[in-house]
Amino acid sequence: MSLGRGRTQFTFNVDSLGFGRGEALPASALVPSPLFPPLQFRPVPLPTGEEVDYMLALKQELRASSKILPSHIRPGRVKIDVDRYSDKYQSGEPKHSAVEWNPDWSRLPRELCIMGPKTRKASECITAITLLHHRHFLTFAIEMAFFHCWFQQTLEKNEKNQSEGEEDEEKKKTGEEEEESGEGEDYDEEEFEEETDYIMSYFDNGEDFGGDSDDNMDEATY
């Protein structure tokens, strides 16, 4: 390394840097580079044409329809304050996926199969009942029970499970369930949903009452 004797000597050709020796060094920037640096040249316009428009429409359609499919999973409802008894009987979200999704459980690991307490109860029911009857129903019923484990939250789904599972076994319960499923699965608030004896409005929290009145209530209430 050459040591500077008295005066500083640059060890390379200074001209290539773009400024002379005596001049001041260019000012150093003390801020990070801007987040949206100004563009030197305008970008080229997007291509247009039938193909491009069609692909655009396809993309938007795909996005919209993927929101309705059962593979779009919504997070569970966050509990606002205290646990309430009525939570058990009020389904959290409306059933939006028109066609439910029953994946082929033989292709998925068994640990991913969800067995909720309701379906477990249903499967216990089924297995208990079949033990009284023919033995060959046992394997078939267990397969049916595995086959029907899915969204635990959808109570109506459980109802259908029971109706499907018991259809072949012609138990006395099926009389009522078949009648219900025969109604076209209307969201029947008035009748029983989850083997309770009360209509659904019994479980109404009362949280929604009184919030909608926006009349001019000048007079005091007594």
Place this chain on the structure above:
Amino acid sequence: MTAQEVRLCALLLQEHFGEVVEKVGTHLLRSGALNLRALAHETRTSLDLVKKSLCVLVQHGMCTFGPGRRGPAGPLEYRVSCERILYMLRYPRYIYTAKSLYGDTGELVMEEILQRGQMTMSNTVRTVADRLTQNMEDGQSTDYNDVVTAFSRLVETHFLQRCPPVDTATSKKTVSEVPESPASTITQPSQPENYPDCYKLPQIHLTGRGKRRRSDEDGDVGARVAKKAKLEHTEACGDEGIYWQVNVERFHLHFRHQAIISAVASKLDQTSSEIVRTMLRMSEVTTPANAAYTQAVSANEIFRAVPPSYNISRPILDQYLTLLVDDPMEFVGKAGDSGGGMYVVNLHRALANLARATLESVVQERFGSRSARIFRLLLRKRHLEQKQVEDFAMIPAKEAKDMLYTLLSENLVQLQEIPKTPDHAPSRTFYLYTVNQLPTARLLLQNCYKAVGNLIDRRLFETKENKRHLEKSQRIEAILGSLQASGAEPAQLAEVEEMITAPERQQLEALRHHINKLDSSENQVDETIFLLESYIKSTSCSR
């Protein structure tokens, strides 16, 4: 997995599958392979939701499961593939290709399978027939056989393939009685091509026509479709357990060929591109997937296979082939002299040239044509000193310096030191500027991922800003629709339309325009991503 890729994957998962799947998927991407309990614990989501998300991801082929670190006795581990998630950007392109090759039926088949991940043939046929019937006029319906034909053609040309069978030992947690031989496949076979019946169509007994959904009661339609699906589910069609998925590699091959053909068309002329298209078509089935060259075809075969509408005589064809071989782009090479001359298409070289053209065009659009000249110079001449750059590019020294330093700061150009003496003294060292094509392509690819991430972010932001307007307009459209269906007078309709004021309408129009532009840009950037990805993959294969 780079940070930009993970960010883009997160945005795509959120768009298609929701927040829960996004959280689970992103965490798996970042941490590699995890088992179920660890995943639930680390993402702090309930076990049920994690299970559902994993089911969704496995169904769509983005997640694989297999025995973990503790061997077959331990818990299963799940792995997410970043590449497969990024292919979601390309779904519109796949569907459009299916439409152009096989018509509306093919398009709908592809759309159904892409959206559901995996489907059986009978399910697909029924759903597509119903959808086609829905769009037809009253009284007409689609026969199942038409859909079956379209499906079969897709399978024959390898655009659809069977999902590889899952070894049942992994899907059961209990130890199976049959002892496992050490060489048996315990995990899912990753290569569906290894499965011999990959493209075999099952024999199904499916006759009937598509059913039209009665649209009078909107609320019950969902329930009715669900009930119908439940009833039809019980009909066995003979193809239980055989699921079909989209063969993305085949689509990618098709896109690569399209890119080469259009490059030839723009560089030379239409007839030469037709000849190259014929050569590619003839060697499609015989060429292995990642080969550098297609199988050699003789000029005689090409002459027979060229479509007759082009009316090329034999000597003209020979001239065209010679022209293609002599072209500096080296799309076509001569591999022998038998049969009138054996010719191959140089796939990897063509991809490299296409990538190089992409890089040059990027530099040109961002920094101007003179910087692009310097860039091209450095690509051709490999290493140049600063003085030489100024001379060869014929640009005044000061400006050339400026441009060179700008390119250097953007990392598109690298500096190579060659010392003359062991002490690396700057006065006695050569400083050479150089451009390396492969690292620069990788850099631009990451930039593309970042660009798409930014586009999606901006689109979400715009939608959120104008959420109130959008909701209002949707509600009004719904009201209008129901009024029209129940036969209201035009005065009532006009009154409802007035509810949106003119400036609101303008704002909505502007919003729609912006969102269309952003979406279109995403599709455009994806084309560049495909090209650069194919080039990078081809270089790693040939090593």
